[in-house]
Amino acid sequence: MPALLRPALTALSVACLLSAASLASSGPALAQAKQQAAPPAQAAPAQTPTLKQAALTDKQVDGVLAAQKDMDAITAKLPENTAPDQKVIAQLDAVSKKYGFASYDDYNNVVDNISLVLGGFDPTTKKYVGNEAVLKSQIAQVQADKKMPAKDKKEALEELNEALKTPAPAVENKGNIDLVGKYYDKLVAALGDDQN
Structure with a gap:
């Protein structure tokens, strides 16, 4: 689901989710760093x-997990970097209500x-350590990455340190x-893959 559709989500919350999802999927360290530190491109x-x-x-x-497939079906059709129209908002609201929420908000x-x-x-231990510890771990991963070009490493470290x-x-x-720990794997699988 595009970040635009989560108006109440802080930029750092998106970054945190992206961090957790990207680390869990064992993507390259640069991608993790960029996802962790960069605010969502679609923030309205x-x-x-x-x-x-x-x-x-x-x-x-359970409602979020159950609703994700239907939410993704709606949001996958949206063009990048565009705000959803009222018809799409109404569809998202209907899906939210279907899964026990009062509204899309x-x-x-x-x-x-x-x-x-x-x-x-x-993401390695699946234990809560706090956002700062996750960021420091990512910094260590980027610093230890011998395959990352120096320019990319410098950029990633700057972004992580800024975060x-x-x-x-x-x-x-x-x-x-x-x-969240109880549902960690399911949540990362459901929410992690939809953040680009």
Whole structure:
């Protein structure tokens, strides 16, 4: 689903999710670094709304996982870098309601909260270590990569170090960490592949 369709998602939350998904899929270190540090190319609002943190439930996570196939079917048809029209928003709202959410905004808020937590998971150990530790691990991976061209390595390190300067908000609902950990593999598989 294009990042444009997640208006409440902070740039860093997207980056966190991308980081978790890209590391889990064992992509090259440069791609991980670019995905971690770069804000979403499709971000529409100039001022990103603040993430409304909420305690997640199994039912909400199950709903996100169940809805993903239908959401992807709708968003896959959208041209890159364009805002969805009202018809598409209505379709996304209908899918959200089908899977137990009050609205598409409600669905987005749950995805945003999941993304915030996912960004702090070490994809190797699948344990929550926090966003800063994940970024530091990525920096170490880039530094250790002997095959990466020097120019790309320098760029990746600059982007990762910049991301360290703008930390993700702390997870307010600590129960969300255990819940996301319980569904980690499914969430990365469902949400990770749709972020380009």
